[in-house]
Each structure stands twice: as structure tokens, then as C-alpha cells.
Amino acid sequence: MLYVVSGPSGCGKSTLIRRLVNEMKPGVRFSVSHTTRAKRSMELQGKDYYFVSEEEFQSLVREGAFLEWALVHGRLYGTTRQEVESKLEGGDLLLDIDVQGARQVRARYPRAVFVFVAPSHPKELKRRLELRGSNSPESIRERLAAARKEVESFEEFDYIVINDFLERAVQELRSIIVSGKCRRENRLEEMSSILSSYRLEADS
Numbered sequence: 552m553l554y555v556v557s558g559p560s561g562c563g564k565s566t567l568i569r570r571l572v573n574e575m576k577p578g579v580r581f582s583v584s585h586t587t588r589a590k591r592s593m594e595l596q597g598k599d600y601y602f603v604s605e606e607e608f609q610s611l612v613r614e615g616a617f618l619e620w621a622l623v624h625g626r627l628y629g630t631t632r633q634e635v636e637s638k639l640e641g642g643d644l645l646l647d648i649d650v651q652g653a654r655q656v657r658a659r660y661p662r663a664v665f666v667f668v669a670p671s672h673p674k675e676l677k678r679r680l681e682l683r684g685s686n687s688p689e690s691i692r693e694r695l696a697a698a699r700k701e702v703e704s705f706e707e708f709d710y711i712v713i714n715d716f717l718e719r720a721v722q723e724l725r726s727i728i729v730s731g732k733c734r735r736e737n738r739l740e741e742m743s744s745i746l747s748s749y750r751l752e753a754d755s
């Protein structure tokens with residue numbers, strides 16, 4: 552099952568996803584995106600992102616390697632088809648992508664689950680962006696301006712997680728993933744085996 556997690560920069564998407572991928576591994580995985588933005592000090596190449604040059608990114612675009620890509624806060628970000636197809640096999644996959652990317656994924660995977668994350672107040676969003684310490688004041692202003700437009704798109708999503716209290720937000724996202732696992736279409740294999748055991752029992 553594919554879960555698309557979107558929301559304004561600084562709202563806590565990576566924090567929530569990191570927590571749940573750690574807790575629910577190996578069945579739940581994170582889709583590592585390609586980006587042309589600079590690596591932050593705590594980030595790892597190939598784990599948080601594939602950090603690439605603009606030329607490398609454009610060449611992947613030309614090859615048709617991306618399932619979706621977008622220009623976000625002046626940098627290029629994209630999810631390759633290969634990343635999604637390989638990691639989705641036999642498991643759940645979480646994508647941390649912006650609203651434009653979410654729209655492109657919806658066109659290709661209409662059955663994916665779309666989750667929007669937001670803290671309830673922009674002042675808190677600003678505080679988190681400042682606290683993270685990885686963005687210049689100019690880039691923080693840009694991200695806050697974009698946040699308003701992003702929040703306006705909430706109606707395009709299936710679920711909303713309000714990340715004011717981290718533990719509650721983790722629990723909300725966990726519940727969304729667990730309920731996805733329980734959907735009938737994801738239980739067909741198990742049900743087929745359960746059904747045969749009921750039939751065998753009835754015949755004996």
C-alpha cells in the first residue's frame with residue numbers, strides 16, 4: 552500500500568515518518584527522493600535523499616525515470632519509479648512529498664492513501680523551522696508563504712493529521728497505516744487461505 556504524506560515544510564513529516572518506519576520495519580519503508588538542494592549536516596546520502604546536481608536531475612527527467620517531480624522552494628525534488636516499484640513489492644511505502652507531487656502520484660496510483668500533516672498554528676510552524684536551524688531567514692519566509700497555499704489544499708487529502716503533540720500525531724499516522732493494512736483488498740491472500748481452512752473444516 553502506498554501512503555503519500557504531504558504538508559508544509561517544517562510541519563513534522565520526516566519526524567513522523569522516521570518514527571513509524573523504525574517502529575514498523577521491515578514491512579513499512581520510506582521512499583528516498585532525489586533532490587538538488589544542499590545536504591543538511593545531519594542528513595545522509597541515500598538515506599534521507601539522493602543528493603544530485605541539477606544536470607543529473609534533468610537527465611533523469613529526460614529518461615522518464617520519475618514517477619513525479621516538482622520545483623519546491625526553488626529546488627528540484629522527485630520520486631523515481633524504480634524507488635516506488637522496488638520498495639512497494641511486498642510492503643508498505645511512505646512518500647514524503649509536496650502537494651504538487653501528491654497530485655501527480657494520485658493520477659498514477661489512485662488507490663494510494665493521501666495524508667496531509669499540519670500544525671494548527673503558523674506561529675508554531677515558524678518556531679519549528681527556526682528551531683531546525685537549517686534554513687536561512689529568507690528561506691523560512693518562503694516556506695511560510697508556501698504553507699498557506701498548501702494548507703488550502705487540504706481537501707484533496709483522505710486523512711488529516713494535526714501535529715501539535717508529537718505522540719498523538721504518531722498515533723494518528725500509525726492508525727491510518729494499520730487501517731490501510733486491514734482493507735479488504737490488502738487481505739485477499741490471507742482471506743483466501745482462511746477461507747480454504749473453513750471449507751476444509753466444513754467438508755471433514
Ligand code: ADP
Pocket residue numbers: 558559560561562563564565566567679680682683714715716717718720
Ligand atoms: P518536515 O519534514 O515536515 O519538514 P521535520 O520533521 O523536519 O519537518 O520537523 C521540523 C522540526 O519540528 C524538527 O526540528 C522537529 O524535531 C520538530 N517537530 C516535529 N514535530 C513536532 C511536534 N509535534 N512538536 C514540536 N516539535 C516538532
Ligand code: 5GP
Pocket residue numbers: 557558559560561564584585588619620621623628629630647648649650651652653
Ligand atoms: P525539505 O527540503 O525540507 O527536506 O523538503 C521540502 C519539501 O519538499 C517538503 O514539502 C517535502 O515534502 C518535499 N519533497 C521531498 N521529496 C520530494 C519529492 O520527491 N517530490 C516532491 N514533489 N516533493 C518532495
